[in-house]
Amino acid sequence: MSEALARSEPVSAQFYSGAGVSLSLAAPMARYALRARQPEPLEHLLGFELPRQIGAIKGGAACLGPDEWLLRGPVATTVATGAGLPVSITQVSDRSVCLLVDGPHAADVLAAGCPLDLDRFAVGRATRTVFEAVEILLLHTSDDRFEVEVWRSFAPWLKKALETAARQLR
Numbered sequence: 703m704s705e706a707l708a709r710s711e712p713v714s715a716q717f718y719s720g721a722g723v724s725l726s727l728a729a730p731m732a733r734y735a736l737r738a739r740q741p742e743p744l745e746h747l748l749g750f751e752l753p754r755q756i757g758a759i760k761g762g763a764a765c766l767g768p769d770e771w772l773l774r775g776p777v778a779t780t781v782a783t784g785a786g787l788p789v790s791i792t793q794v795s796d797r798s799v800c801l802l803v804d805g806p807h808a809a810d811v812l813a814a815g816c817p818l819d820l821d822r823f824a825v826g827r828a829t830r831t832v833f834e835a836v837e838i839l840l841l842h843t844s845d846d847r848f849e850v851e852v853w854r855s856f857a858p859w860l861k862k863a864l865e866t867a868a869r870q871l872r
Contacts, residue, residue, distance in 0.1 A: 711727055711730075711799060711857075712799060712854055712855075712857040712858050712861075713727050713799070713801070713857050713858055713861040714727065715727045717861055717865060718864070718865045718868050718869075720868070720869075720872075721807060721868060721869070721871040721872050722805045722806045722807035722871065723803065723804065723805040723806075723807040723808055723810075723811050723868050723871065724802070724803075724804040724805050725801065725802070725803055725804075725811075725861070725864050725865060725868060726801070726802045726804070727799060727800070727801060727802070728799070728800035728801070728802050728849065729777075730777050730795075731774050731775060731776065731777060731779075731795070731800065732773075732774070732775050732776065732777055732778070732779035732780070732793070732795050733772060733773070733774050733793070733794045733795045733797070733798060734772070734773040734779075734781050734791055734792065734793055734794065734795075735770070735771075735772060735790075735791075735792045735794050736752075736763070736770070736771040736772070736773055736781075736789070736790070736791055737769055737770055737771075737789065737790040737791075738769055738787075738788060738789040738790070739769050739788065740788070741754065741771075743784070743787045743788060743789050744771070744784070744789050744791075747781070747782050747784055747787065747789070747791075748763075748773070748781065752765065752771055753765040753771070756768065757827045757828055757829050758826065758827065758828075759826050759827065759828050759841060759843075762774050762775045764828035764839070764841060765828075766828070766829075766830065766839075772828075772839065772851075774800075777795075781793075796854070797853060797854065798839075798851045798852060798853055798854060799851075799852060799854055799857050800849050800850065800851050800852075801849075801850040801852060801857070801860065801861065801864065802847065802848075802849055802850075803847070803848045803849075803850060803864065804846060804847045805846055806846055807868075807871055808846055808847060808848050809821070809848070810867075810871060811864060811867045811868045811871065812833070812840070812848055812850075812864075812867075814867035814870070815832075815833040815834040815863055815867060816831055816832065816833050816838075816840065817831065817832065818831050818840070820842075823840075823842050824842065825842050825843070825844060825845060826842065826843075827841075827842050828840065828841040828842075833850070833852075833860060833863060833864075834863060836852065836856045836859065836860055836863075837852075837853070837856075838850050838851060838852050838860070839851035839852075850864075
């Protein structure tokens with residue numbers, strides 16, 4: 703029965719464009735929370751090397767802690783369970799959505815509610831942080847693009863907060 707249900711997104715695909723910034727919803731994607739004391743069993747299972755430095759992004763995986771990664775990929779991405787290996791692999795695709803903040807003023811919009819010094823947050827980095835009081839995962843994926851992973855239930859509020867910050871740039 704649940705296979706027949708269609709999930710609707712909590713925010714529209716394109717929700718703001720102007721003043722040097724565009725805010726939109728990323729395409730749906732597969733997400734996996736990966737845990738392992740040693741990354742080698744996970745790497746063998748995945749077929750690629752995981753980033754080792756906390757905050758680094760490599761091959762769709764972000765290193766979030768000494769034994770924790772978030773793997774993001776196309777919707778069809780699947781990962782073996784890792785049964786019998788000292789790893790934990792949890793499919794968390796429906797937990798979050800990704801909001802895209804693009805343009806030369808992307809960092810300015812995020813700075814309105816995020817305590818990070820975004821001028822020092824390099825491209826290719828990821829970190830947990832907050833926007834005002836909402837926990838987010840922030841990924842700096844190119845010079846003018848940030849990807850904001852937020853739990854689905856907080857997405858409508860974050861959408862409104864980002865739009866408000868973007869409108870104040872005028």
